Amino acid sequence: MKKFLSFILSPFLIGLVACNSSDQNNKNRMQTTDFISEAKVEAIVKQLKDSLGESHVFRIERGVWQVADLWRETDGTVDDFSDFCKNSFISDTAELSRLFNTLERNLEVIYGYYHKIDVMLKAPLQLEGPEITPVDMMFGGYDVSAHLTDDLYANQIAFITALNFPFYTLKEKTELGENWTRKEWAYARMGDRSTARVPAAILQDISRTITEADAYISDYNIYMGELRNEAGEQLFPSTMKLISHWGLRDELKSNYADKERGLEKQQMVYKVMQRIIDQSIPLQVINSDNYSWNPITNELFDKNGGTVASKPEDTRRYGVFLKNFHAMRQLDTYSPDYPTQLVRAFDGTMEVPQKDVEELFRGLLSSPQVKEVASFIESRLGRKLEPFDIWYNGFKSGEGIPEDELTAITSRKYPDAQALEEDLPNILVKLGWKPAKAKEITSLVTVDASRGAGHAWGAEMRNDVARLRTRIGAEGLDYKGYNIAVHEFGHNVEQTITMNDVDYYMLNGVPNTAFTEAVAFLFQKRDLELLGLKNPNPEDEYWLALDNFWSCYEIMGVSLVDIQVWEWLYANPNATPEQLKEAVINAAKEVWNTYYAGILGGKDETLLGIYSHMIDYPLYLPNYPMGHLIAFQIEQQVRGKNLADEMYRMYTQGSIIPQHWMKNAVGSPISIEPLLAATHEALQALKK
Structure with missing residues (x-):
């Protein structure tokens, strides 16, 4: 289940428009406006370099070009631009640190309280309660922060940020980041904050469209x-x-x-x-x-x-999808270095290039382990595999426990949201947290009964609560709801640690959503253990490897379909819902025939097109398989160690770029090789 984001508040929009993988010179990053001439920018850069010295060259060049890129005629004359750059560039280290601290403190206040407003406005849409009214939809789709960007440029706070805190491309972060101090990383993330100006009307439209899709x-x-x-x-x-x-x-x-x-x-x-x-x-x-x-x-x-x-x-499902495409496409003009949602989703938000992600996915889908695991599943089922066996979940020793028996346990243990919330500290203690820390973390987590399948929604400022949402019926929490709740609680624990225990607010969170999915998977796999139904078994690590492998096999194909459909949309921006439906079905068939038909049968099967994320959460799906890979490498890292201690060590790194995070956490970058090796080993051991 996904980590819930409001989409157009700071975590989402910053990720969309903040990053840049281009190697072009700063001057070539100029947006469509040419109000500030290249000659004027060069003149100001030269004056600042001459007066402040060579030690500030990089910050001067990058900062002045960034401001020129963002300055509009409505912000002032060319002379106003010149005066601003000369008077607002800070060369003194202590003064720069004070500016950073002021910006960081006030941004936390702004983002934190805007987030709390958004939570309350969307509550009627997301939580169990009366039937949703048209006015509920209006308020839920309203983005209270939509004018924030305009305001921060109007009062020049965004310009001061852009001038003094350079934006680094993903390539630059990759090459330089290994040697950065924590403060330098925080400065770099501050530099990600003011790199584009998206009009408030567009932000409102995106908010409204995504909210409607989520309600659907x-x-x-x-x-x-x-x-x-x-x-x-x-x-x-x-x-x-x-x-x-x-x-x-x-x-x-x-x-x-x-x-x-x-x-x-x-x-x-x-x-x-x-x-x-x-349809x-x-x-x-x-x-x-x-x-x-x-x-x-x-x-x-x-x-x-x-x-x-x-x-x-008919085509209602694809009409919703199409509206999301048109909403997100509006950002293209304002993100010249990331001119499509695809590039923003990978190089920007995920900070892993699309080609690298696809290479990982296709490598696993084409691996010989696929046929070997499928054969193993057939031997356990005693029949030929069918397409829906893509969701086989019997990777456990002995017989599985019937779900009605599990539901009897969970509904008795958790008759309502309050019972689950009260038990959260005990869950953390069972997972290795000390009682005091478990209480501290769970004091910042609240549980709600969800209209939808469930989600986790973290806070945007320290000491605010994270929200765990799952479906709770009149007879209590059934096993499906419990399983989802454990997954979402993993998100909440990550959200709480990375908001409250990371040293800089600008580094709060994780590198991308795959990393929070990794924690959620770690928790979810222990759901039976938390109910006292699973005894330690020396074969558990083998079953875990097979389960992770088959989950990756499933969701990597779904993700490739999602990617292909977005590529098709950009090639066919005037498509109708009917044409989009055909494109989704064709992409699902193509990926199925390439990687699944020879294993699960069903030539031209459409099953990979079922995922709701494709409809209401643009290009989120690739985060799941990345999360599985990350989770497996983390699982190997924590094996034999205290989960709580290791999680705290790894996740207090905060939101540095993914590959640096992984190297610090587990000693190697994101890779399919550990999972492929473990899968092979598991098959050899379990076939004996």
């Missing part, structure tokens, strides 16, 4: 008790309501433990997913229990068993 997905539920097979039988409990895709996927996974009708249930869920992807699903069954539905034949029935004419969802 949060209410995309299937009432499983209303599904019927061809014999007219009901296979699922009447009370079961599952969100797409997470709930459907997790229900499919849970039925590997059902030896009687589990396969039939899985095939029915699989068919529901296919109908969501191709043949009847609109009447989405978030409604008014009708019964046979997903195999696509027939709809009223409460008396009579056949009802159905209306397909």
Whole structure:
């Protein structure tokens, strides 16, 4: 489950527009405006260099060009620009440090309180409660910080920041960062803060569009008790309501433990997913229990068993996706060095180039271990694999515990959100935290019942709370909700540590969202252990390797589909929802045929197009497999050590770039090789 971000507040927008991988000269970074001439910039640079000396050359050149890049006629005359640069550039080390401290302190105040407002405005959309009204949507889509960028340029705070704290490209951070002090890293992250001017109207539009997409997905539920097979039988409990895709996927996974009708249930869920992807699903069954539905034949029935004419969802899913594309594309003009959402997502936000990410993914998907693990799964299932076995989750010794038994335990233990919140300190103690530290961390985590599948939302200032959201039914927390809650709690623990225990506010957080996913996976894999249901087993590390490998195999293909679709969108910016639907389905088929059909069957299978993230969270999906790889390397690092101590050591590095973070944390960069080697070793050991 994703770490929730508001998308257009500081963590997101800064990541989008702050970074630059270009090797061009500073002057070539000038945006579309040429209000400040190149000759004028060079003259000011020369005057400052002559008066301050060669030791300040880099900061002078970079800073003056950055301000010139951002200055508009409305900010003042050319002479005003010249006076500003000459009067505002700080060469004294102590004075520069004071400026940094002032900026850091005040930005924390601004971002922290804007975040708290955003949390409250979006609460009716995200938490269990009354039906969402149009006015709720208006407030939830309102970005209270949209004018902040305009204001910070108008009062020249953004210009002072850009002039005195150089922006470093990803290449420069990679080459120089290993030798930087913590303060130099903090200065560099301050330099990331003022590098683009996006109009408030665009920020508001992005906020509104993403909020609408999130609301669409949060209410995309299937009432499983209303599904019927061809014999007219009901296979699922009447009370079961599952969100797409997470709930459907997790229900499919849970039925590997059902030896009687589990396969039939899985095939029915699989068919529901296919109908969501191709949009043949009847609109009447989405978030409604008014009708019964046979997903195999696509027939709809009223409460008396009579056949009802159905209306397909058609292209609504892809219309939402398309609106996200057009919203994010508005940023292209304001990010000349990162001119597409693809480049922003990888070189900017993730700070790992797209080509490097794809190389990792295709390397694992093409590895010989795929066929070996698939053969191992077949031997355990006693049948040929089917496409939905992409979600096989039986990598455990012995027989799995049926989900209804697990739900009986979790619903009794956690009847409501308060019970879960009260138990959070105990969970951390079981994971290795000392009681005092466990209480300190969990005092800054609050639990809410979620409308959607669940998410974690961290604070934006120290001593504010992180929010854990998961679905909690009238009968308590079922196992699916518990499993998600443990995952989200991992995010919350990371969020709390990296906000409150990192030495500089400018370095709070993690290098990218894959690193918080890594913690969430570490927690989630221990969910049964936390319930006292899993005893230490010497084979556990082998099962863990296989589980991680198969999870990567699944989500790497999904991520490649997401990437291909965004590439298609940029090549076809005037596409209709119908054309986008066709493009998603074609991309899903192409990736499936390349990496999955020979393993799981189903030529031209569309299953890789089911993921809801593709619809409501643009280009987030690649963070999951990166998170799996990072989590596995971290898991190897913490094995035999105290998880709490190791996590604290690693995560208090904060938001330096990913590969430096990994080298400091585990001694090597992000790689598929440790997982491939461990998978091979696991297969050899478990086949004996």
